[in-house]
Amino acid sequence: MKRSWIPSLITLGVVLFLFAPLVVLVANSFNASRFGGEWEGFTLNWYEKLWAAGEVWESLWITLKIAVSASLAAMVLGTLAAYALHRFRSWLQNVHHTLITLPLVMPDILMGISLLALFVLTGIETGLLTIWIAHVTFCLSFVTMVVLGRLQDFDFTLIDAARDLGATRAMAVKKVLLPLLLPGVLAGGLLAFTLSIDDYVITFFVSGPGTTTLPLRVASMMRTSRSLPMINALSTLLIASTFVLAVLSSRLQRRA
Amino acid sequence: MDDFLVIDHVTKTFGAQRAVDDVSLAVSPGEAFSLLGPSGCGKTTLLRMIAGFERPDRGRILVAGQDITELPPEQRPVNTVFQNYALFPHLNVWENVAFGLRMGRRPREEIRSGVDRMLELVRLAEHARKRPAQLSGGQRQRVAIARALVNRPQVLLLDEPLAALDLKLRQHMLMELNTIHEQVGTTFIYVTHDQGEAMSLSNRIAVMNAGKVEQIDSPEHLYETPRSSFVATFIGDANFFTGKAVEMQHEGYVRVMIEGLGSPLVLSNGVVSSNQMLRLMVRPEKISLTLKRPLSGERVNAFPGVVEDSSYFGSHTRYRIRAGEHLITAQLQRSRFSGGEISPAHGTSVWMSFHPDEGRIVRLEDAA
Numbered sequence: 001m002k003r004s005w006i007p008s009l010i011t012l013g014v015v016l017f018l019f020a021p022l023v024v025l026v027a028n029s030f031n032a033s034r035f036g037g038e039w040e041g042f043t044l045n046w047y048e049k050l051w052a053a054g055e056v057w058e059s060l061w062i063t064l065k066i067a068v069s070a071s072l073a074a075m076v077l078g079t080l081a082a083y084a085l086h087r088f089r090s091w092l093q094n095v096h097h098t099l100i101t102l103p104l105v106m107p108d109i110l111m112g113i114s115l116l117a118l119f120v121l122t123g124i125e126t127g128l129l130t131i132w133i134a135h136v137t138f139c140l141s142f143v144t145m146v147v148l149g150r151l152q153d154f155d156f157t158l159i160d161a162a163r164d165l166g167a168t169r170a171m172a173v174k175k176v177l178l179p180l181l182l183p184g185v186l187a188g189g190l191l192a193f194t195l196s197i198d199d200y201v202i203t204f205f206v207s208g209p210g211t212t213t214l215p216l217r218v219a220s221m222m223r224t225s226r227s228l229p230m231i232n233a234l235s236t237l238l239i240a241s242t243f244v245l246a247v248l249s250s251r252l253q254r255r256a
Numbered sequence: 257m258d259d260f261l262v263i264d265h266v267t268k269t270f271g272a273q274r275a276v277d278d279v280s281l282a283v284s285p286g287e288a289f290s291l292l293g294p295s296g297c298g299k300t301t302l303l304r305m306i307a308g309f310e311r312p313d314r315g316r317i318l319v320a321g322q323d324i325t326e327l328p329p330e331q332r333p334v335n336t337v338f339q340n341y342a343l344f345p346h347l348n349v350w351e352n353v354a355f356g357l358r359m360g361r362r363p364r365e366e367i368r369s370g371v372d373r374m375l376e377l378v379r380l381a382e383h384a385r386k387r388p389a390q391l392s393g394g395q396r397q398r399v400a401i402a403r404a405l406v407n408r409p410q411v412l413l414l415d416e417p418l419a420a421l422d423l424k425l426r427q428h429m430l431m432e433l434n435t436i437h438e439q440v441g442t443t444f445i446y447v448t449h450d451q452g453e454a455m456s457l458s459n460r461i462a463v464m465n466a467g468k469v470e471q472i473d474s475p476e477h478l479y480e481t482p483r484s485s486f487v488a489t490f491i492g493d494a495n496f497f498t499g500k501a502v503e504m505q506h507e508g509y510v511r512v513m514i515e516g517l518g519s520p521l522v523l524s525n526g527v528v529s530s531n532q533m534l535r536l537m538v539r540p541e542k543i544s545l546t547l548k549r550p551l552s553g554e555r556v557n558a559f560p561g562v563v564e565d566s567s568y569f570g571s572h573t574r575y576r577i578r579a580g581e582h583l584i585t586a587q588l589q590r591s592r593f594s595g596g597e598i599s600p601a602h603g604t605s606v607w608m609s610f611h612p613d614e615g616r617i618v619r620l621e622d623a624a
Contacts (some may be wrong), residue, residue, distance in 0.1 A: 155340075155342065157338055157340065157342040158342050158344060160307075160309055160329070160336075160338070160342065161336070161338055161342035161343075161344070162344075162355070162359075163308075163309075163328070163329040163330050164307055164308075164329050164330075164334075164335055164336045164404075165330075165335065165355050165356035165359055165403065165404075165407065166330045166356050166359035166360050166407065167330055167355075167359045168328075168330055171359060175355075176344060176346075179346050180345070180346055
């Protein structure tokens with residue numbers, strides 16, 4: 001086969017385009033210069049400052065709490081919704097389907113405003129609960145879509161087979177349907193988790209005092225140049241942990 | 257013959273369509289029985305009702321005297337081999353076979369020995385740890401059979417068991433299924449659209465058409481004495497003629513005038529009386545071809561025709577022969593010239609003949 005340098009060139013371009021900003025960011029987190037314009041020597045100073053910034057860790061904790069609980073709830077509700085959408089057909093299901101897909105296409109800012117309007121109207125005080133509700137709302141759509149895709153490939157004669165072999169309806173779901181859907185549910189949950197963890201726009205509208213999530217905290221830190229290098233350090237830590245998670249999950253998938 | 261599986265006046269409609277229309281039949285213990293018919297004839301719906309996936313609108317289904325009509329599938333003494341096997345892809349072969357026993361909460365030791373014995377029977381012991389995706393089509397089929405039989409069902413249902421296999425494997429599995437049936441002695445119910453499959457697998461066949469049973473009989477009887485033209489054409493090929501009984505003869509024979517055919521024919525009779533309209537069915541392989549008029553023994557039906565075309569099939573040759581208004585299909589086992597039989601070319605004038613006992617006559621319903 002004839003070798004061409006074009007694919008390599010394109011690959012290189014893509015890698016540069018995607019990762020150059022990250023390289024700059026990681027480098028600057030170790031740069032003694034406050035503004036990162038030029039290299040002024042290696043330092044761990046920003047990490048020390050970050051370590052001491054209690055409010056950042058508090059925000060991270062809030063974010064994780066919301067991301068974990070919201071994606072778990074979205075996994076349960078999304079799987080149920082996908083099952084209902086797949087198994088039953090009626091005009092009401094068409095409405096259901098539209099409602100589920102709406103958050104995928106609706107601008108975040110619209111969703112944020114409308115959710116806020118709802119909470120104000122119903123008198124629910126903004127805070128952890130309202131953020132959680134908002135996150136479940138948009139995560140639900142993503143989980144449903146992923147699980148729905150998985151269901152479309154599912155052979156329902158397997159359920160017949162299970163019942164034929166003596167499984168009750170519930171046992172057939174537990175022993176056959178759920179294990180086969182699980183990869184889809186987990187993939188949807190992972191997607192929901194990553195969406196929840198870095199959501200800014202919607203969270204901005206529905207958060208309250210004392211519930212500053214990490215994206216909100218970072219945005220507010222951006223306003224003062226003093227804490228810019230701290231954001232670099234924080235981002236580097238996030239990149240590192242994301243990398244570890246990605247490696248772990250691919251190992252898990254290979255074993256399954 | 258004591259009845260073991262009984263279908264008692266079962267009807268099932270989907271919307272306006274009667275998928276199964278007042279079907280009754282009875283299967284003996286240990287029998288290999290086939291439901292045969294074209295797609296849409298209701299055989300699969302009937303199978304699904306026996307398995308418990310559909311509920312009949314009317315009628316009852318009994319197994320060994322027990323009415324199972326209202327039981328959910330998991331409580332029926334019936335197991336199914338599905339058309340595409342429906343093996344659980346997330347479980348290995350051993351776990352697939354163990355599924356039913358585990359659902360039945362059998363003791364661990366019984367499950368182990370039961371599954372091992374069953375894998376031995378279908379010769380898959382060395383593949384026990386493989387996933388279904390790693391098996392060939394024939395192996396998957398055997399897993400499906402083992403998975404069903406391990407539960408010691410009173411009746412085993414097999415839905416188009418050979419349809420997903422290629423020709424070579426199909427012939428092999430055909431023999432394998434017969435062997436397994438002999439070894440376990442369970443009542444087997446096959447559903448198939450393939451007459452060859454049904455004939456070689458079963459003791460008796462129910463031929464179904466448009467939701468109704470046309471005839472229940474042994475393969476030999478279905479082929480030799482079909483009760484309707486549907487059965488005659490579905491089981492093998494047949495030439496059909498319409499005619500009228502003109503004269504009753506001694507020893508149960510009858511003279512028949514066939515429309516569009518000059519000479520009268522003599523046939524063995526059981527159903528018609530003088531002046532009744534009838535249909536005559538003659539199998540292609542019952543017709544002999546000769547160049548000259550056969551020496552007329554008293555009871556040989558002979559009439560002339562012209563060969564229109566022939567197709568060579570290796571083991572036999574088929575001819576299409578024009579005789580008056582009829583285009584008759586004849587099939588010769590030997591394509592070599594022998595014993596007065598010929599291998600005629602296109603346009604040759606030939607004589608067709610068959611013995612009076614080898615045509616079958618059916619009374620036409622609308623005859624006077």
